[in-house]
Amino acid sequence: MRYDKGHKDATRQRIIDVASRQFREQGVAAVGLAGIMADAGLTNGAFYAHFDSKEDLVREVLSHAGFRNKLKAAESGAGLQSAIRGYLSASHRDNPGGGCPTSALVAEIARHPRATRDAFTNKVADVVELIAGLLPPGSEAEQRGKAIAIYGLMVGTLQLARAVNDRKLSSEILESGADQAVALVGQGSDARGGAGEAAPDTSPSTR
Structure with a gap:
């Protein structure tokens, strides 16, 4: 089955998103491609349509997050x-x-x-x-x-x-x-935000 470019890009991004979460939670060495692809709802064979290797995926995660x-x-x-x-x-x-x-x-x-x-x-x-x-x-x-x-x-x-x-x-x-x-x-304030500004307790965006 042929898919348009938008579908392929979305699939690639889904793999990156899943890998990014798993790498950060478990460490790169502990995460296998099979687990990434299963969580992404894809077959193992589909991985190589998007990335050359696990190391290639690690580099993509670093550049996206x-x-x-x-x-x-x-x-x-x-x-x-x-x-x-x-x-x-x-x-x-x-x-x-x-x-x-x-x-x-x-x-x-x-x-x-x-x-x-x-x-x-x-x-x-x-x-x-x-x-x-x-x-x-x-x-x-x-x-x-x-x-x-x-x-x-x-x-x-x-x-x-x-x-x-x-x-x-x-x-x-x-x-x-x-x-x-x-x-x-510098003096408890910054150039854009002002002193004493309350900070929200939210985790940083990753994409």
């Missing part, structure tokens, strides 16, 4: 402070399958082939650039250095909060990390 949408919303007025607190929220901690792949997959990606690490590197560089653009005015070097520190603090804080099995400590880690990341932005 991330923290970028929250930062794009911050550009249009929601505020970097709000985006930080949303990232370091209990709902994001408790929903790795619907959250940022960087915090879920960073340790694994370090062991993947160069092409996959290149895709990941490009994604991280994109997020750093977006954060830098939301910071108060300063030199390019200052803004870039601060953006890297903020993003690194956010990712590491979320990983640590997920790893500990003491709920109270986990919440303290999230709160302290968010406070320190917001402080790095």
